[in-house]
Amino acid sequence: MTVPTRGGTPRNPERKTDGPIVARFAQLLGTPLLPWQQLVADVAGEIDPDTGTYFYDTVILSTPRQCGKSTLVDAVDTRNSQWGPDRYIYYLAQTGKDAGDHFKKYLKVVQASPLAAITRRPYLGAGDLRQPFANGSVIMPKSVTKVAGHGVQGDKITLDEAFSLSEETGNTIVDGFLPTTATRLRATGVQPQLWITSTEGTAESTFFNKRLDACREGDVSRRTCWFDFGIPADADPENLDVIMRYHPAAGLLWDKRQLRDFRDQFKGNPAGWARAFGNRRDEGVTDRVIDEALWADTLTAPVAPSELGARPVVFGVAVDVDATYTSISAAIVNNDGTISTQLLKILDGTGHAPAEIARLCDTYDAPVVIDTRGTSADLADRLTHMTTPELRFCELSAADYLTVGQAYVSGLSNRAVLHAADPDLDASAANSARTWAGDAWRVTRRGSTGLTSPLESCMLAAWGAAHMPEEDGPLQIY
Ligand SMILES: Nc1ncnc2c1ncn2[C@@H]1O[C@H](COP(=O)(O)OP(=O)(O)OP(=O)(O)O)[C@@H](O)[C@H]1O
Ligand SMILES: [Mg+2]
Incomplete structure (x- = not known):
């Protein structure tokens, strides 16, 4: 031998x-x-x-x-x-x-x-x-x-x-x-x-x-x-x-x-x-969702609550594999029609998420977007059964879900979507790869080396901003 x-x-x-x-x-x-x-x-x-x-x-x-x-x-x-x-x-x-x-x-x-x-x-x-x-x-x-x-x-x-x-x-x-x-x-x-x-x-x-x-x-x-x-x-x-x-x-x-x-x-x-x-393991994220240059080019300043004015807000919620973390992001529709996304919270587990989401939705009179399948299914279920306050949801079908990431990337490319500077969100963008399903893709969760929920929550929030529930009037963003 x-x-x-x-x-x-x-x-x-x-x-x-x-x-x-x-x-x-x-x-x-x-x-x-x-x-x-x-x-x-x-x-x-x-x-x-x-x-x-x-x-x-x-x-x-x-x-x-x-x-x-x-x-x-x-x-x-x-x-x-x-x-x-x-x-x-x-x-x-x-x-x-x-x-x-x-x-x-x-x-x-x-x-x-x-x-x-x-x-x-x-x-x-x-x-x-x-x-x-x-x-x-x-x-x-x-x-x-x-x-x-x-x-x-x-x-x-x-x-x-x-x-x-x-x-x-x-x-x-x-x-x-x-x-x-x-x-x-x-x-x-x-x-x-x-x-x-x-x-x-x-x-x-x-x-x-x-x-x-x-x-x-x-x-x-x-x-x-x-x-x-x-x-x-x-x-x-x-x-x-x-x-x-x-x-x-x-x-x-x-x-x-x-x-x-x-x-x-x-x-x-x-x-x-x-x-x-x-026979060397391929550890790299070879198929990064958002390339570094585009990410760097679409930076914007975070918006403080006091600066919000009358701009509509939508919250996006995503959960990491094994329900380790819940990320909540906001999408703000600016006066010029662009959408600013920003990461608000990364919570441990999902236990405290309903109370925090309820508080945010109530305070800003905003709807929420969450995937009702996958890693966030359980949290989504708890949110839909919540009665006080009753939350408003942007309906997201399974087919819609597979467009959320691409819509976000296209929005960034057209400068119709921006993201507020945030180190956790940067890390999430750097770690997020794609999993393809035919011609569509979603963010790869299992096997990721870092959190994917911060980026996913921004994607969901941005999608929600473009698909507000009827009573808020449909917005034509893209
Ligand atoms: N002991 C052997 N004697 C002769 N030929 C062999 C021997 N072992 C394997 N081969 C031949 O070498 C080639 C590769 O073998 P095999 O397909 O078993 O490799 P493998 O490690 O399973 O490859 P892969 O990773 O591509 O699946 C085949 O053509 C097979 O017939
Ligand atoms: Mg073989």
């Missing part, structure tokens, strides 16, 4: 291992294990001398792209199908198509190999791909979304490309699988295994990041083994010799000349390159 790792579980030579049997299956599949694949198979395949079955119940594997992750999983799964009769093995990827595309290649490989003799005819139906074996075991690809809804019981589950999972989705699958493993162990005598395999993702890869970070901090169960391949934190990903040194498939699956071609495919995307071939 010559490739240095960034960390992980070493082989415990005192335990026997099933790794050589995996190697035999890999050979039969025409992809004899590379040294790094053998290491993973050997450690993950260690046998607990007390029980005679797998020592590890969980395997976490982080490698660069084009390493042979999925191919290793195939060899291990094939081996796993032969531990005994009627075993259920799932291969999960981001979408059914991702899982299915990979699986169809696997089917071709198995059917062309000597192992075809121990298989039954594969199912190729849409939504029902599977490879049954003569002993009654089955390997099935599934989409994460399907499984998250129903839960799976099985003997081995792999979450491939786990970087694509949010913490919620990933945990739903794991929480569905783990409780059933004790029963399966008793029934089969073989310890079920959960494999989580991926290249590093972005700040949004909340499921994989959390597990990998816990491993790196040593906060890991003794029944979990993990493997972390990639360039060190201080290495230069643009130096191809560095990549050749730390990528465990370099020189085995491809050479340095091909690596140059790979690099060319990432033109203009250095962070994407460092992630794919250096």
Whole structure:
């Protein structure tokens, strides 16, 4: 083993291992294990001398792209199908198509190999791909979304490309699988295994990041083994010799000349390159909602209550993920028709928000805008049921909600919308990225490195100023 790792579980030579049997299956599949694949198979395949079955119940594997992750999983799964009769093995990827595309290649490989003799005819139906074996075991690809809804019981589950999972989705699958493993162990005598395999993702890869970070901090169960391949934190990903040194498939699956071609495919995307071939997490906000120059150009002075005069006011309210903070902003319609937005409060949690919002709306005789879904749903519900005072709302449909951010950015670009200087609001604008839904977008909340509610509350307030409730008369701002 010559490739240095960034960390992980070493082989415990005192335990026997099933790794050589995996190697035999890999050979039969025409992809004899590379040294790094053998290491993973050997450690993950260690046998607990007390029980005679797998020592590890969980395997976490982080490698660069084009390493042979999925191919290793195939060899291990094939081996796993032969531990005994009627075993259920799932291969999960981001979408059914991702899982299915990979699986169809696997089917071709198995059917062309000597192992075809121990298989039954594969199912190729849409939504029902599977490879049954003569002993009654089955390997099935599934989409994460399907499984998250129903839960799976099985003997081995792999979450491939786990970087694509949010913490919620990933945990739903794991929480569905783990409780059933004790029963399966008793029934089969073989310890079920959960494999989580991926290249590093972005700040949004909340499921994989959390597990990998816990491993790196040593906060890991003794029944979990993990493997972390990639360039060190201080290495230069643009130096191809560095990549050749730390990528465990370099020189085995491809050479340095091909690596140059790979690099060319990432033109203009250095962070994407460092992630794919250096396995370095992409932490940056690459898709900032409002670019720095535009933000700096649209600054205005805060308005004190005494200076407000007869100008109409609308309040916008937004809540951060897990209801950690509530931000309240005001949009003020100026005499020249422009809208000034300003952050008023960042409250801890949501508990004190109704009283404060009521006070503001009452004092300034102003309506309020809040998203009735998402992170603010609970607060919105409490506000709508409030009777003293009864609040006025600017109706905001789900479709409207997806235009709120773009309307704000367009308003800034046209100088129809301004924002009052505020360090918390600046930080929020700097930290806010976009999540796309088709051609529309909203501010990315989960996985953000800072608060998004200050900026979101300004966006909502500005939208409200342009969509006042009827009795205030519609305003034509944009
Ligand atoms: N042990 C092996 N022997 C020969 N070829 C292999 C071996 N392992 C993987 N390969 C080949 O290398 C290529 C990349 O492998 P694979 O798709 O498993 O990598 P991966 O790490 O899952 O990549 P990605 O991150 O792009 O999904 C495939 O064409 C595969 O067939
Ligand atoms: Mg793969």
